[in-house]
Amino acid sequence: MxxxxxxxxxxxxxxxxxxxxxxxxxxxxxxxxxxxxxxxxxxxxxxxxxxxxxxxxxxxxxxxxxxxxxxxxxxxxxxxxxxxxxxxxxxxxxxxxxxxxxxxxxxxxxxxxxxxxxxxxxxxxxxxxxxxxxxxxxxxxxxxxxxxxxxxxxxxxxxxxxxxxxxxxxxxxxxxxxxxxxxxxxxxxxxxxxxxxxxxxxxxxxxxxxxSTRPEAPTLTFPANNTFNIAYNQSLSWSSVATALLYKVEVARDEDFTDIFFTKNGRTTNVFITNLEDTTTYFWRVTANNGGYLSEASQVFSFSTKVNDVGINKTPESLFTLEQNVPNPFSSITTISYHLTTSQTVSLKILDFLGHEIALLENKTQAPGKHEIVFEGTSLPNGIYYYHFNAGTLAETKKMVVLK
Incomplete structure (x- = not known):
């Protein structure tokens, strides 16, 4: 109408x-x-x-x-x-x-x-x-x-x-x-x-x-502060503020936010950013907007992307290996595998194209070795999705496709 x-x-x-x-x-x-x-x-x-x-x-x-x-x-x-x-x-x-x-x-x-x-x-x-x-x-x-x-x-x-x-x-x-x-x-x-x-x-x-009520500042929740080995596509999340209508998220290459890489105003408490540069430390913060005032900015968190493949020490990444799901594309069921070199607290989430979490597949401490998880996506419509893996302070995200 x-x-x-x-x-x-x-x-x-x-x-x-x-x-x-x-x-x-x-x-x-x-x-x-x-x-x-x-x-x-x-x-x-x-x-x-x-x-x-x-x-x-x-x-x-x-x-x-x-x-x-x-x-x-x-x-x-x-x-x-x-x-x-x-x-x-x-x-x-x-x-x-x-x-x-x-x-x-x-x-x-x-x-x-x-x-x-x-x-x-x-x-x-x-x-x-x-x-x-x-x-x-x-x-x-x-x-x-x-x-x-x-x-x-x-x-x-x-x-x-x-x-x-x-x-x-x-x-x-x-x-x-x-x-x-x-x-x-x-x-x-x-x-x-x-x-x-x-x-x-x-x-x-x-x-x-x-x-004249001012909204409270959001609390950043994911990824944790000082996380490193982040993949080039990353979901950022923060707590909701009761009176907020919009949130402004800023991602910068410096902690003074003079070199802005990404900014967005939106109504959800998460955002998905793509094409992050390798071997780079990013800083991010969020403000809440209640229609009359902007809140103070949240605390500033940082994360660092994984190193490139040209002769750079990749010791942190060797703590785990995240494999591509098989089959991919898939219509209903796919298997996600990862390998740990040491015992780690891990989480594995399925995200939609906008970075919204739609399933939590794993959230526990796992022993060293190879682990496989079968994901059933029968109810998902065709499209691009991501699975995001965390082990301790390390993280990686991979893309998968549902095609029926």
């Missing part, structure tokens, strides 16, 4: 909408300046708002919303500026779809003909897309737009259920943190064939303060 602000020929609108056009032309510069000024005030804190919903003039409850300036600063500034000018007051939730979302904020819905609600006004200031890794889960507030990704204006929607198909295509900039029962009430309203509630549901939004 696409969340859109529909495009129509505004020359055919009735007098009420033409009057609204004049109103916007007069206020366009004012709102643009207000957005610019608001950008300064919303940084490093999550502004919070109270949305009162009224059905046919009777209050049905309040929804508390907080915005994410460290995720989508331009959208936060736009929304905050519109609230400051009382723009949203008496606009309607004009689109409700059970199991999906409620949408509102169109100025046409104040007093314009109902068949114009949702079409917006061409003279409204546009906000460029600010797509992120934040997922469209229940309660998330995101910007409605047309097929032009940079066409967001005042209209927004609140998800009543997960809508992950929208991820990366719509700009998330806040969430409803209280009052989802009111959202559920709105989405269950009797509606017409265009999903417009039969009775008008108006909104009135006021600013109520800021959440």
């Amino acid at each position: 696409v969340i859109t602000v529909q495009k129509i020929n505004y020359l055919n609108l009735k007098t009420t909408t033409q009057t609204t056009n004049t109103f916007f032309m007069q206020k366009n510069i004012y709102l643009s300046l207000l957005i610019l000024l608001t950008t300064i005030t919303v940084k490093a804190q999550k502004p919070q708002f109270l949305l009162e919903a009224k059905r046919s003039g009777v209050s049905i409850g309040e929804i508390k919303i907080e915005l994410f300036p460290t995720i989508a600063p331009m959208h936060v500034a736009n929304f905050s500026g519109l609230v400051a000018s009382q723009f949203y007051d008496s606009t309607a939730f004009h689109r409700v779809i059970p199991g999906f979302m409620i949408q509102g904020g169109d100025p046409n819905s104040r007093s314009g003909p109902k068949n114009t609600w949702g079409y917006g006004n061409p003279s409204q200031p546009k906000v460029d897309a600010e797509f992120s890794e934040v997922s469209h889960t229940r309660g998330i507030l995101s910007a409605a737009r047309s097929s032009d990704i940079n066409s967001a204006t005042s209209q927004f929607f609140i998800c009543v259920a997960s809508a992950t198909n929208l991820n990366g295509n719509y700009s998330v900039y806040g969430k409803a943190y209280e009052g989802m029962s009111v959202v559920d009430n709105i989405v269950a309203s009797p509606r017409d064939a265009n999903n417009n509630p039969n009775e008008k549901i108006e909104m009135f939004i006021t600013y109520i303060g800021n959440d």
Whole structure:
């Protein structure tokens, strides 16, 4: 389901909408300046708002919303500026779809003909897309737009259920943190064939303060600090932070992080990096982003990749040998073998292409000698996978392919 602000020929609108056009032309510069000024005030804190919903003039409850300036600063500034000018007051939730979302904020819905609600006004200031890794889960507030990704204006929607198909295509900039029962009430309203509630549901939004809570720093968990003999493809993991929306991981060739090798913002607590250089020490750290603040950086861990094959002492690697799985590719069952020269505490994990752990095959102390593990991948779809082996502080990763 696409969340859109529909495009129509505004020359055919009735007098009420033409009057609204004049109103916007007069206020366009004012709102643009207000957005610019608001950008300064919303940084490093999550502004919070109270949305009162009224059905046919009777209050049905309040929804508390907080915005994410460290995720989508331009959208936060736009929304905050519109609230400051009382723009949203008496606009309607004009689109409700059970199991999906409620949408509102169109100025046409104040007093314009109902068949114009949702079409917006061409003279409204546009906000460029600010797509992120934040997922469209229940309660998330995101910007409605047309097929032009940079066409967001005042209209927004609140998800009543997960809508992950929208991820990366719509700009998330806040969430409803209280009052989802009111959202559920709105989405269950009797509606017409265009999903417009039969009775008008108006909104009135006021600013109520800021959440200045900082997220805790993540704790790095894998690989252990100072691990060496790492393979050229490696999974990095860290602990989750309760309030975090995103995590930023940085991998550098120096401990001052002036020579960045890899960086990524994502919502998971692990990342898989490839094409590491041999005989290199890397340093990595992670910060958490709760939408209003970045945490302090985690402690810095380091790991070193294995040496190359040209006349360099490979004594650490001789502590174990990890063999290629057989058969490879495989359709359902494959065997993974390794050989230990001394007794070691070992672990063997299966990872998907993104580095997410999908199976733990071994996690115990093993005696010297050859060991074989049969892995059944019947339930896995076709694709590339990895098996990651640890023995003490040493690690190696190999690729395998499921082909059915």
